[in-house]
Amino acid sequence: VPPARDRLRIAIQKSGRLADPARALLASCGLSWRESRDRLFCYGETLPVDLLLVRDDDIPGLIADGVCDLGVVGRNVLAEQGADRAANDRPAAFREWRSLGFGSCRLALAVPEGWAWQGPAQLAGMRIATSYPALLSRWLADQGVAAEVVLLSGSVEIAPRLGQADAVCDIVSSGATLAANQLKPVTTMFESEAVLAGPVAELDAVRGELAALLLRRLDGVLRMRH
Numbered sequence: 044v045p046p047a048r049d050r051l052r053i054a055i056q057k058s059g060r061l062a063d064p065a066r067a068l069l070a071s072c073g074l075s076w077r078e079s080r081d082r083l084f085c086y087g088e089t090l091p092v093d094l095l096l097v098r099d100d101d102i103p104g105l106i107a108d109g110v111c112d113l114g115v116v117g118r119n120v121l122a123e124q125g126a127d128r129a130a131n132d133r134p135a136a137f138r139e140w141r142s143l144g145f146g147s148c149r150l151a152l153a154v155p156e157g158w159a160w161q162g163p164a165q166l167a168g169m170r171i172a173t174s175y176p177a178l179l180s181r182w183l184a185d186q187g188v189a190a191e192v193v194l195l196s197g198s199v200e201i202a203p204r205l206g207q208a209d210a211v212c213d214i215v216s217s218g219a220t221l222a223a224n225q226l227k228p229v230t231t232m233f234e235s236e237a238v239l240a241g242p243v244a245e246l247d248a249v250r251g252e253l254a255a256l257l258l259r260r261l262d263g264v265l266r267m268r269h
């Protein structure tokens with residue numbers, strides 16, 4: 044058993060849409076770090092609260108494994124991995140602690156611009172590329188549509204042009220990525236924004252108190268922003 048950590052560890056996205064606003068939000072809670080910004084680990088100066096800079100998809104697992112205590116991640120990533128755990132009879136290990144009011148986006152079904160969209164039944168027997176297989180499968184089941192889910196970890200938007208898929212299910216923020224690939228969003232499956240994620244189980248005393256302090260400051264900052 045490793046010794047209990049007496050510092051709080053927060054995972055944030057290393058680069059991408061949520062990286063800068065996540066760091067700015069934590070800084071506005073009075074945190075500061077000794078680091079160069081391309082490092083993986085940032086050592087907390089004002090409080091014993093460290094940052095780990097990682098891929099967003101790794102954040103729920105890091106919390107589940109207790110490697111990190113908290114994380115700033117899209118609700119879409121949390122929901123996908125939560126649905127995947129549930130589908131595999133694994134207990135819930137992470138949950139949303141706070142919604143953070145930035146990084147809003149949606150998980151959408153997108154089809155080639157030339158299609159005349161008539162509704163989900165049109166997808167029967169088609170191949171849909173996504174990085175969100177659990178959320179897509181659940182939506183297809185809800186619609187009563189049998190389609191093939193093609194799992195891709197990135198660059199989902201080029202799958203139709205490559206002949207790998209007929210449609211895609213991916214995150215849309217500005218819509219520029221879809222437009223650049225001659226795709227159009229036709230249905231929203233899930234609305235998302237950045238959230239603070241934490242464990243389902245309680246943190247131990249020392250880290251629990253640090254997390255409570257951080258939440259008090261965060262709630263104050265979020266109130267002032269809205």
Ligand code: PRP
Nearest residue numbers: 060099213214215216217218219220221
């Ligand atoms: C999503 C999606 C596209 C992009 C769309 O990736 O996969 O790459 O955002 O944004 P747009 O509508 O503004 O063009 P995301 O930022 O969720 O992160 P990822 O790189 O981890 O897939």
Ligand code: ZN
Nearest residue numbers: 059098099100
């Ligand atoms: Zn990602």
Ligand code: MG
Nearest residue numbers: 197198199214
């Ligand atoms: Mg992407």
